[in-house]
Amino acid sequence: MSGKVFLIGAGPGNPELMTLRALRMLQDADVVVYDRLVSDEILAMHADGARLIPVGKAPKCHTVPQDRINEILLEEARAGHTVARLKGGDPMIFGRGSEEAAYLTAHGIAVEYAPGITAAQGASCSTGVPLTHRGLATSVQYVTGHRQADKVLDLDWKRLADPDTTLVVYMGVANIGQIAIGLMTENLPGSTPVLAVGKATTPDERRLVSRLDHLAADVREADLKAPTLFIIGKVVSLYAERPVDQILEQAHG
Amino acid sequence: MSGKVFLIGAGPGNPELMTLRALRMLQDADVVVYDRLVSDEILAMHADGARLIPVGKAPKCHTVPQDRINEILLEEARAGHTVARLKGGDPMIFGRGSEEAAYLTAHGIAVEYAPGITAAQGASCSTGVPLTHRGLATSVQYVTGHRQADKVLDLDWKRLADPDTTLVVYMGVANIGQIAIGLMTENLPGSTPVLAVGKATTPDERRLVSRLDHLAADVREADLKAPTLFIIGKVVSLYAERPVDQILEQAHG
Numbered sequence: 001m002s003g004k005v006f007l008i009g010a011g012p013g014n015p016e017l018m019t020l021r022a023l024r025m026l027q028d029a030d031v032v033v034y035d036r037l038v039s040d041e042i043l044a045m046h047a048d049g050a051r052l053i054p055v056g057k058a059p060k061c062h063t064v065p066q067d068r069i070n071e072i073l074l075e076e077a078r079a080g081h082t083v084a085r086l087k088g089g090d091p092m093i094f095g096r097g098s099e100e101a102a103y104l105t106a107h108g109i110a111v112e113y114a115p116g117i118t119a120a121q122g123a124s125c126s127t128g129v130p131l132t133h134r135g136l137a138t139s140v141q142y143v144t145g146h147r148q149a150d151k152v153l154d155l156d157w158k159r160l161a162d163p164d165t166t167l168v169v170y171m172g173v174a175n176i177g178q179i180a181i182g183l184m185t186e187n188l189p190g191s192t193p194v195l196a197v198g199k200a201t202t203p204d205e206r207r208l209v210s211r212l213d214h215l216a217a218d219v220r221e222a223d224l225k226a227p228t229l230f231i232i233g234k235v236v237s238l239y240a241e242r243p244v245d246q247i248l249e250q251a252h253g
Numbered sequence: 254m255s256g257k258v259f260l261i262g263a264g265p266g267n268p269e270l271m272t273l274r275a276l277r278m279l280q281d282a283d284v285v286v287y288d289r290l291v292s293d294e295i296l297a298m299h300a301d302g303a304r305l306i307p308v309g310k311a312p313k314c315h316t317v318p319q320d321r322i323n324e325i326l327l328e329e330a331r332a333g334h335t336v337a338r339l340k341g342g343d344p345m346i347f348g349r350g351s352e353e354a355a356y357l358t359a360h361g362i363a364v365e366y367a368p369g370i371t372a373a374q375g376a377s378c379s380t381g382v383p384l385t386h387r388g389l390a391t392s393v394q395y396v397t398g399h400r401q402a403d404k405v406l407d408l409d410w411k412r413l414a415d416p417d418t419t420l421v422v423y424m425g426v427a428n429i430g431q432i433a434i435g436l437m438t439e440n441l442p443g444s445t446p447v448l449a450v451g452k453a454t455t456p457d458e459r460r461l462v463s464r465l466d467h468l469a470a471d472v473r474e475a476d477l478k479a480p481t482l483f484i485i486g487k488v489v490s491l492y493a494e495r496p497v498d499q500i501l502e503q504a505h506g
Binding site for chain 2: 011014015016017018019020021023024090091092093094096097098099101102105111113114115116117118121122124125126128129130131132133134138139140141142143144156159162164165235238
């Protein structure tokens with residue numbers, strides 16, 4: 001008899017930000033297939049005797065190709081195992097969880113889901129910067145700043161350059177200069193505040209407060225690395241109740 | 254000595270979708286100030302002897318004004334209590350959590366946060382419809398379809414009518430006809446599939462699959478009520494792996 005696959009969002013990193021369902025599913029699984037962004041503390045919550053299969057993706061270094069990940073999940077489920085497919089953040093927002101689910105479902109394997117707190121939500125709660133706020137942002141949009149090898153970053157800057165929306169950019173470190181220029185070209189003010197958060201909610205969390213027109217230089221100077229996300233918009237002005245300029249001075253040393 | 258306030262996202266309704274932190278904070282509190290959208294099962298997890306204060310907001314019927322909610326939180330914290338401020342979804346996305354936090358912080362009260370799974374994430378995982386999917390949606394945007402009394406619904410239809418984005422509309426039931434027309438006027442195709450989910454992740458969850466040009470009629474016919482959210486975009490075509498037209502037939506009886 002076939003097993004099944006739990007598609008689990010592990011959240012942003014801090015184990016306390018897992019949902020009760022994610023924890024229950026992880027502890028019910030006898031095989032755990034996990035990404036690089038899942039923290040050691042979370043992985044350690046697996047059931048005694050469970051078999052761990054890393055398929056982690058690093059930027060520009062896909063250790064296991066997506067097709068092979070799909071096959072591993074299918075093989076393990078067909079062998080009768082209860083498989084936890086553990087991903088950072090939420091499996092249904094970026095991260096290709098729905099591609100894996102579609103593949104498995106097409107092959108007759110049952111898939112159950114546990115949503116996860118996104119890195120943006122984690123960063124919001126750890127910094128106190130909301131994603132919407134009356135008078136500052138009436139909506140929030142998540143985009144990815146990653147581009148495929150040898151392709152240009154093809155984002156619709158005109159739609160994204162909205163002063164009344166909080167823009168959250170995932171996987172944007174490598175292209176953040178191009179992103180800032182694209183937004184400013186479509187008239188998002190260079191003074192728009194930006195909060196960059198690396199490894200949000202973990203002991204290694206790093207924060208940088210900047211503004212759109214200084215962002216690329218500040219990110220380079222601070223040597224921020226992936227995974228870092230960017231929260232762009234007026235909501236960042238609420239950071240720690242202090243004016244942005246004052247924080248900028250600190251960030252600039 | 255002053256107490257403190259835990260600003261807690263209770264998630265979409267199913268108690269299993271709370272985070273471990275949300276549960277811990279709720280159980281540590283001796284006063285619980287909660288919204289109408291928080292489910293009874295979640296509320297029941299409070300500590301023995303905790304005092305419960307409902308401040309629930311129903312549409313067009315704010316039982317306790319926001320200013321008074323702020324005062325209650327401040328008074329309880331100043332009286333030395335550990336206060337759980339329990340909200341549906343995520344406190345930093347809509348829901349005015351950051352306004353309460355700003356008020357409390359300005360008055361010297363410590364605020365700690367627990368993020369929550371949004372209704373959109375809950376609906377995504379309960380229906381299998383992702384919020385992004387390669388080739389269907391490269392980004393996701395959350396907006397609110399609620400308008401203040403006596404004001405027109407003032408959304409930037411041109412920015413929102415993006416065929417490559419998943420648009421999630423909160424608080425949109427009352428104005429869904431106007432929203433659909435606004436999007437179609439800016440050339441989002443009338444055939445764009447839409448998933449409406451009421452009370453996502455709870456035993457009372459209701460689903461309606463429709464398309465933009467039939468949406469208002471279908472919502473009226475199904476008599477959907479708040480809280481219902483709308484997921485608008487090509488990702489909805491993945492619903493249950495069936496072609497949208499087939500589901501539409503079912504929805505239309």
